[in-house]
Amino acid sequence: MSKQGILLVNLGTPDSPSVSDVRRYLDEFLMDERVIDINPVGRTLLVKGIIVPFRGPKSAKTYQKVWTDNGSPLMYYSAKVKDLLQEKLGAGYHVELGMRYQNPSLPSALAKLKEAGVSSIRVIPLFPQYASATTGSVHQRVMEIVSKWQTIPDMSFVNSYHDDPDMIEIFAENGQKYHPETFDHVIFSFHGLPQRQLVKADDSQKHCLKSPDCCSKLTDVNKFCYSAQCYNTARLIAERLSIPKEKYTVTFQSRLGKDPWAQPYTSEVIHQLGKNGAKRLLVFSPAFVADCLETIYEIAEEYDLEFKALGGDKVQLVESLNDKPEWIAVLEKMSKRN
Numbered sequence: 001m002s003k004q005g006i007l008l009v010n011l012g013t014p015d016s017p018s019v020s021d022v023r024r025y026l027d028e029f030l031m032d033e034r035v036i037d038i039n040p041v042g043r044t045l046l047v048k049g050i051i052v053p054f055r056g057p058k059s060a061k062t063y064q065k066v067w068t069d070n071g072s073p074l075m076y077y078s079a080k081v082k083d084l085l086q087e088k089l090g091a092g093y094h095v096e097l098g099m100r101y102q103n104p105s106l107p108s109a110l111a112k113l114k115e116a117g118v119s120s121i122r123v124i125p126l127f128p129q130y131a132s133a134t135t136g137s138v139h140q141r142v143m144e145i146v147s148k149w150q151t152i153p154d155m156s157f158v159n160s161y162h163d164d165p166d167m168i169e170i171f172a173e174n175g176q177k178y179h180p181e182t183f184d185h186v187i188f189s190f191h192g193l194p195q196r197q198l199v200k201a202d203d204s205q206k207h208c209l210k211s212p213d214c215c216s217k218l219t220d221v222n223k224f225c226y227s228a229q230c231y232n233t234a235r236l237i238a239e240r241l242s243i244p245k246e247k248y249t250v251t252f253q254s255r256l257g258k259d260p261w262a263q264p265y266t267s268e269v270i271h272q273l274g275k276n277g278a279k280r281l282l283v284f285s286p287a288f289v290a291d292c293l294e295t296i297y298e299i300a301e302e303y304d305l306e307f308k309a310l311g312g313d314k315v316q317l318v319e320s321l322n323d324k325p326e327w328i329a330v331l332e333k334m335s336k337r338n
């Protein structure tokens with residue numbers, strides 16, 4: 001009997017922390033029309049003329065700090081999860097990992113599934129919340145590749161799993177061991193997104209960013225809104241841990257450029273808490289299913305240093321799902337769900 005194909009897709013990471021590999025990664029990533037969603041001429045000038053030449057060396061230094069003997073943490077965990085999922089699913093399935101940018105590339109991962117003669121392919125982006133820049137881009141690229149095949153197998157695409165109870169449970173358990181009640185404040189810091197992209201995702205054009213708290217609640221109107229899905233993930237983790245509303249804040253990190261991004265910004269909230277005398281902060285980062293540059297460096301190092309400079313004691317990062325067996329079980333369920 002032919003196998004069922006599972007394609008796990010993560011964002012991607014440079015092949016090495018060298019300036020040239022980081023530049024190649026940034027170039028492919030940021031030239032994606034769903035990531036920097038401006039006109040093609042403006043995007044080319046911005047990416048190739050400014051970001052790649054100037055940010056490349058700076059980003060490479062940061063990548064050098066998080067690089068381990070096993071390579072980039074994002075790559076390490078993604079590859080490990082792929083192997084563990086294959087083991088768990090057994091012989092009826094063929095699991096591949098593809099990165100949206102760089103390696104292993106989506107064309108190579110899909111080619112392997114094709115060679116294995118799979119009868120179906122389920123695409124599971126490793127992003128719990130939907131955004132056009134991440135999940136949307138993965139789906140588009142997979143469709144572009146597969147649409148050229150002579151025989152197109154049964155295809156299915158996971159859109160989001162921001163509220164998956166088993167995933168919420170893992171984040172909550174990871175946080176529980178730090179005893180959230182002993183912290184002055186808890187932050188749920190999600191990767192940011194330009195406000196322009198939040199508004200574009202609102203098909204009605206009547207809801208998103210039309211009122212101050214429009215997307216802090218997930219409803220049928222904003223069900224595909226990245227920000228609303230982030231708030232929902234945070235609320236579910238907080239409820240599971242009995243963290244009262246006034247003791248936590250949802251924030252957005254890693255903005256790029258001068259345009260406004262989803263707010264409030266993590267750095268500003270941390271500064272405000274520091275100025276108000278907070279000493280210990282617990283930070284969850286549930287936009288990522290694997291620890292990566294954004295968590296290991298930006299939260300655990302950069303924000304921690306900034307907070308200490310304001311008199312704080314510690315910014316404690318809650319680790320991500322990484323290669324936890326419970327996360328593999330969530331992916332197993334997702335692989336089998338119709």
Ligand SMILES: C=CC1=C(C)c2cc3[nH]c(cc4nc(cc5[nH]c(cc1n2)c(C)c5CCC(=O)O)C(CCC(=O)O)=C4C)c(C)c3C=C
Nearest residue numbers: 011012013035036059074131133134191256287292293294
């Ligand atoms: C316009 C720029 C960017 C958008 C939009 C964006 C959205 C977005 N990204 C992630 C997940 C990750 N991003 C990572 C790194 C990263 N992101 C951007 C820019 C945008 N991201 C840059 C330039 C970088 C590279 C690092 C740097 O120079 O700062 C990573 C980490 C990869 C790693 O190798 O560790 C992840 C993961 C999401 C989920 C998202 C929108 C929802």
Ligand SMILES: [Fe+2]
Nearest residue numbers: 011191192254
């Ligand atoms: Fe990013």
Ligand SMILES: [Fe+2]
Nearest residue numbers: 208215222225
């Ligand atoms: Fe919204």
